[in-house]
Amino acid sequence: EVQLLESGGGLVQPGGSLRLSCAASGFTFSNYAMSWVRQAPGKGLEWVSAISANGVSTYYVDSVKGRSTISRDNSKGTLYLQVNSLRADDTAVYHCAKIFGSGGYFPEYWGRGTLVIVSS
Amino acid sequence: EIEMTQSPATLSVSPGERATLSCRASQSVSTNLAWYQQKPGQAPRLLIYGASTRATGVPARFSGSGSGTEFTLTISSLQSEDFAVYYCQQYNNWPRAFGQGTKVEIK
Numbered sequence: 001e002v003q004l005l006e007s008g009g010g011l012v013q014p015g016g017s018l019r020l021s022c023a024a025s026g027f028t029f030s031n032y033a034m035s036w037v038r039q040a041p042g043k044g045l046e047w048v049s050a051i052s053a054n055g056v057s058t059y060y061v062d063s064v065k066g067r068s069t070i071s072r073d074n075s076k077g078t079l080y081l082q083v084n085s086l087r088a089d090d091t092a093v094y095h096c097a098k099i100f101g102s103g104g105y106f107p108e109y110w111g112r113g114t115l116v117i118v119s120s
Numbered sequence: 121e122i123e124m125t126q127s128p129a130t131l132s133v134s135p136g137e138r139a140t141l142s143c144r145a146s147q148s149v150s151t152n153l154a155w156y157q158q159k160p161g162q163a164p165r166l167l168i169y170g171a172s173t174r175a176t177g178v179p180a181r182f183s184g185s186g187s188g189t190e191f192t193l194t195i196s197s198l199q200s201e202d203f204a205v206y207y208c209q210q211y212n213n214w215p216r217a218f219g220q221g222t223k224v225e226i227k
Contacts, residue, residue: 047216061215106154106211110163
Protein backbone atom coordinates (compact mmCIF):
# COMPACT_ATOMS: atom_id res chain seq x y z
CA GLU A 1 0.00 0.00 0.00
CA VAL A 2 1.34 3.39 -1.00
CA GLN A 3 1.82 5.68 1.99
CA LEU A 4 2.95 9.29 1.94
CA LEU A 5 3.49 11.07 5.24
CA GLU A 6 4.22 14.79 5.21
CA SER A 7 5.84 16.71 8.04
CA GLY A 8 7.52 20.02 8.74
CA GLY A 9 4.56 22.36 8.65
CA GLY A 10 3.74 24.88 11.32
CA LEU A 11 3.41 28.55 12.11
CA VAL A 12 6.08 30.76 10.58
CA GLN A 13 6.47 34.52 10.34
CA PRO A 14 6.34 36.32 7.02
CA GLY A 15 9.78 36.25 5.43
CA GLY A 16 10.70 33.05 7.20
CA SER A 17 11.57 29.63 5.80
CA LEU A 18 10.35 26.06 6.12
CA ARG A 19 11.52 22.68 4.94
CA LEU A 20 8.74 20.21 4.31
CA SER A 21 9.40 16.47 4.17
CA CYS A 22 7.45 13.55 2.77
CA ALA A 23 8.31 9.99 3.80
CA ALA A 24 7.20 7.51 1.16
CA SER A 25 6.62 3.77 1.48
CA GLY A 26 4.84 0.96 -0.31
CA PHE A 27 6.50 1.50 -3.68
CA THR A 28 9.96 1.83 -5.19
CA PHE A 29 10.49 5.53 -4.53
CA SER A 30 13.46 5.94 -6.86
CA ASN A 31 11.36 4.86 -9.87
CA TYR A 32 8.77 7.63 -9.68
CA ALA A 33 8.56 11.37 -10.11
CA MET A 34 7.02 13.21 -7.18
CA SER A 35 5.12 16.42 -6.67
CA TRP A 36 3.89 18.96 -4.14
CA VAL A 37 0.36 20.36 -4.37
CA ARG A 38 -1.07 22.87 -1.92
CA GLN A 39 -4.54 23.88 -0.82
CA ALA A 40 -5.27 27.14 0.95
CA PRO A 41 -7.94 26.91 3.66
CA GLY A 42 -11.35 26.48 2.03
CA LYS A 43 -9.86 26.81 -1.45
CA GLY A 44 -9.00 24.59 -4.38
CA LEU A 45 -5.86 22.69 -5.34
CA GLU A 46 -2.74 24.46 -6.61
CA TRP A 47 0.12 22.50 -8.16
CA VAL A 48 3.41 23.78 -6.68
CA SER A 49 6.37 21.75 -7.85
CA ALA A 50 7.52 18.42 -9.29
CA ILE A 51 10.77 16.48 -9.56
CA SER A 52 11.80 13.64 -11.83
CA ALA A 53 12.59 10.19 -10.49
CA ASN A 54 16.36 10.77 -10.63
CA GLY A 55 16.08 14.32 -9.29
CA VAL A 56 17.63 15.91 -12.36
CA SER A 57 14.53 17.73 -13.64
CA THR A 58 12.49 20.09 -11.50
CA TYR A 59 9.43 22.22 -12.19
CA TYR A 60 7.80 25.09 -10.26
CA VAL A 61 4.71 27.26 -10.42
CA ASP A 62 5.61 30.90 -10.99
CA SER A 63 4.41 32.00 -7.54
CA VAL A 64 7.13 29.95 -5.78
CA LYS A 65 9.85 29.95 -8.45
CA GLY A 66 13.10 31.47 -7.20
CA ARG A 67 12.28 31.00 -3.52
CA SER A 68 11.54 27.28 -3.39
CA THR A 69 13.61 24.15 -3.96
CA ILE A 70 12.24 20.66 -4.43
CA SER A 71 14.64 17.79 -3.79
CA ARG A 72 14.66 14.12 -2.95
CA ASP A 73 16.81 11.51 -1.26
CA ASN A 74 16.18 8.23 -3.01
CA SER A 75 18.24 6.33 -0.46
CA LYS A 76 15.85 7.47 2.27
CA GLY A 77 12.63 7.42 0.24
CA THR A 78 11.99 11.03 1.14
CA LEU A 79 10.83 14.11 -0.79
CA TYR A 80 11.53 17.67 0.35
CA LEU A 81 10.32 21.19 -0.34
CA GLN A 82 12.28 24.16 0.94
CA VAL A 83 10.31 27.40 0.81
CA ASN A 84 11.95 30.74 1.63
CA SER A 85 10.65 34.30 1.92
CA LEU A 86 7.28 32.95 3.02
CA ARG A 87 4.22 35.13 2.44
CA ALA A 88 0.70 35.08 3.81
CA ASP A 89 -0.59 33.60 0.56
CA ASP A 90 1.67 30.57 1.07
CA THR A 91 -0.63 29.53 3.91
CA ALA A 92 -2.01 26.14 2.90
CA VAL A 93 -2.02 22.41 3.44
CA TYR A 94 0.91 21.05 1.44
CA HIS A 95 0.28 17.61 -0.05
CA CYS A 96 2.99 15.30 -1.29
CA ALA A 97 1.99 13.18 -4.29
CA LYS A 98 3.38 10.22 -6.18
CA ILE A 99 3.29 10.84 -9.91
CA PHE A 100 1.57 8.30 -12.15
CA GLY A 101 3.95 5.68 -13.45
CA SER A 102 3.83 6.25 -17.15
CA GLY A 103 2.49 8.79 -19.56
CA GLY A 104 2.16 12.10 -17.86
CA TYR A 105 3.15 14.06 -14.79
CA PHE A 106 -0.05 13.93 -12.75
CA PRO A 107 -0.55 12.85 -9.14
CA GLU A 108 -1.71 9.28 -8.59
CA TYR A 109 -1.49 8.93 -4.82
CA TRP A 110 -1.60 11.76 -2.30
CA GLY A 111 -0.66 12.25 1.32
CA ARG A 112 -3.00 13.99 3.73
CA GLY A 113 -0.73 17.00 3.92
CA THR A 114 1.00 19.25 6.42
CA LEU A 115 -0.39 22.67 7.32
CA VAL A 116 1.75 25.75 6.86
CA ILE A 117 0.51 29.00 8.40
CA VAL A 118 2.35 32.21 7.57
CA SER A 119 1.40 34.86 10.06
CA SER A 120 2.94 37.36 12.46
CA GLU B 121 -0.05 29.31 -18.83
CA ILE B 122 -3.18 27.19 -19.26
CA GLU B 123 -6.26 28.05 -17.21
CA MET B 124 -8.83 25.42 -16.29
CA THR B 125 -12.44 26.44 -15.70
CA GLN B 126 -14.98 24.09 -14.12
CA SER B 127 -18.73 24.43 -14.15
CA PRO B 128 -20.96 24.59 -12.31
CA ALA B 129 -19.35 25.62 -9.03
CA THR B 130 -22.00 23.64 -7.14
CA LEU B 131 -24.24 20.86 -8.41
CA SER B 132 -27.23 19.73 -6.37
CA VAL B 133 -28.25 16.18 -7.21
CA SER B 134 -30.50 13.57 -5.62
CA PRO B 135 -29.07 10.11 -4.87
CA GLY B 136 -29.54 7.81 -7.84
CA GLU B 137 -29.54 10.67 -10.34
CA ARG B 138 -26.95 11.44 -13.00
CA ALA B 139 -24.37 14.18 -12.49
CA THR B 140 -22.51 15.88 -15.31
CA LEU B 141 -19.50 18.07 -14.52
CA SER B 142 -17.67 20.21 -17.07
CA CYS B 143 -14.07 21.33 -17.40
CA ARG B 144 -12.73 23.72 -20.01
CA ALA B 145 -9.09 24.47 -20.84
CA SER B 146 -7.96 27.87 -22.14
CA GLN B 147 -6.01 26.07 -24.89
CA SER B 148 -5.84 22.50 -26.13
CA VAL B 149 -4.49 19.90 -23.70
CA SER B 150 -5.21 16.97 -26.05
CA THR B 151 -6.44 14.17 -23.75
CA ASN B 152 -3.93 14.99 -21.00
CA LEU B 153 -6.63 15.57 -18.43
CA ALA B 154 -7.23 14.00 -15.02
CA TRP B 155 -10.15 14.13 -12.60
CA TYR B 156 -9.90 13.93 -8.81
CA GLN B 157 -12.40 13.51 -6.00
CA GLN B 158 -11.86 15.12 -2.61
CA LYS B 159 -13.94 14.61 0.52
CA PRO B 160 -13.68 16.91 3.55
CA GLY B 161 -10.51 16.34 5.55
CA GLN B 162 -9.18 13.79 3.08
CA ALA B 163 -6.52 13.75 0.41
CA PRO B 164 -7.67 13.88 -3.21
CA ARG B 165 -8.25 10.59 -5.03
CA LEU B 166 -7.44 10.02 -8.68
CA LEU B 167 -10.56 9.00 -10.64
CA ILE B 168 -9.81 9.46 -14.33
CA TYR B 169 -6.70 10.07 -16.44
CA GLY B 170 -6.14 10.37 -20.15
CA ALA B 171 -9.55 12.12 -20.15
CA SER B 172 -11.43 8.80 -20.11
CA THR B 173 -9.44 6.01 -18.39
CA ARG B 174 -10.64 5.04 -14.94
CA ALA B 175 -7.96 4.68 -12.29
CA THR B 176 -7.56 1.41 -10.43
CA GLY B 177 -10.53 0.62 -8.23
CA VAL B 178 -12.77 3.41 -9.49
CA PRO B 179 -16.38 2.27 -9.98
CA ALA B 180 -17.79 2.05 -13.49
CA ARG B 181 -20.41 4.69 -12.70
CA PHE B 182 -17.63 7.27 -13.15
CA SER B 183 -16.81 8.09 -16.76
CA GLY B 184 -14.81 10.79 -18.49
CA SER B 185 -14.94 12.14 -22.00
CA GLY B 186 -13.62 14.95 -24.16
CA SER B 187 -10.45 16.16 -25.82
CA GLY B 188 -8.81 19.43 -26.74
CA THR B 189 -10.47 22.06 -24.55
CA GLU B 190 -13.78 20.53 -23.47
CA PHE B 191 -14.11 17.70 -20.96
CA THR B 192 -16.88 16.04 -18.99
CA LEU B 193 -17.01 13.85 -15.90
CA THR B 194 -20.24 11.88 -15.58
CA ILE B 195 -21.43 10.01 -12.52
CA SER B 196 -24.22 7.80 -13.83
CA SER B 197 -26.11 7.16 -10.59
CA LEU B 198 -24.96 9.09 -7.57
CA GLN B 199 -24.26 7.14 -4.41
CA SER B 200 -24.03 8.67 -0.95
CA GLU B 201 -20.23 8.34 -0.98
CA ASP B 202 -19.97 10.38 -4.19
CA PHE B 203 -20.93 13.69 -2.61
CA ALA B 204 -17.63 15.53 -2.67
CA VAL B 205 -15.62 18.15 -4.55
CA TYR B 206 -14.28 17.21 -7.98
CA TYR B 207 -11.25 18.78 -9.67
CA CYS B 208 -9.91 18.51 -13.18
CA GLN B 209 -6.19 18.92 -13.92
CA GLN B 210 -4.30 19.33 -17.17
CA TYR B 211 -0.91 17.69 -17.57
CA ASN B 212 -0.15 18.72 -21.12
CA ASN B 213 1.86 21.84 -20.26
CA TRP B 214 3.95 23.27 -17.42
CA PRO B 215 2.92 24.51 -14.99
CA ARG B 216 0.28 21.90 -14.30
CA ALA B 217 -3.08 23.49 -13.49
CA PHE B 218 -6.22 22.49 -11.64
CA GLY B 219 -9.72 23.77 -12.11
CA GLN B 220 -11.34 25.53 -9.17
CA GLY B 221 -13.54 22.53 -8.38
CA THR B 222 -17.19 21.50 -8.55
CA LYS B 223 -18.95 20.64 -5.32
CA VAL B 224 -21.53 17.89 -5.73
CA GLU B 225 -24.05 18.19 -2.92
CA ILE B 226 -27.19 16.36 -1.90
CA LYS B 227 -30.39 17.89 -3.25
